[in-house]
Amino acid sequence: MTTLETDRLILREVTQDDHAGIAEMLGDPGVEEYDTPLARGPGAPQIWIDRQRERYARHGLGLWAVERRAEPGFIGLIGIINHEIPEVSDLEIGWHLKRAHWGNGYAREGAIACRDHGFGKLGRDRMISLIRPANAASIRVAQSIGMRLERTIFIQKFGRDTAVFAVDRPPALGH
Secondary structure, rough: OEEEEOOOOOEEOHHHHHHHHOOOOHOOOHHHHHHOOOOOOHHHHHHHHHHHHHHHHHOOEEEEEEHHHHHOOOOEEEEEEEEEOOEOOOOOEEEEEEEOOOOHHHHHHHHHHHHHHHHHEEEOOOOEEEOOOHHHHHHHHHHHHOOEEEEEEEOOOOOOEEEEEEEEHHHHHHO
């Protein structure tokens, strides 16, 4: 099922067919270095698939598999997460891409689609992204979609300090 589309990307629900792509992404030490703590190891891809499927069923949201229109195939995950952690209550725009697809503007393009979906169809007034403070590339993505650093907090579930970037609904969008 297609969830969101952009000029170059299709964001759709994760399926079992994404297992190998998720395994490749999670197995890259470069992704782990700059990402939030992710489930790792042989069972991790299935944990990710099951977690997203549960999020879709529970909230109608989650990280969606990303494909390029021009060349189908899993390149990462981008979506909207309804966290159930005490430190944050806003919906989060999140992105995780295979390293081969870094630097192509895909994270920004998908994040814009998620931001606009959140402000439009979901009627949200504010959205956040939780970013590892050392992840300069993700900070640039957040800033490029209008987010600003709001604060840095310790998130128990992640076991580390996390930068909270936020963007508010533009007044022109109203309710």
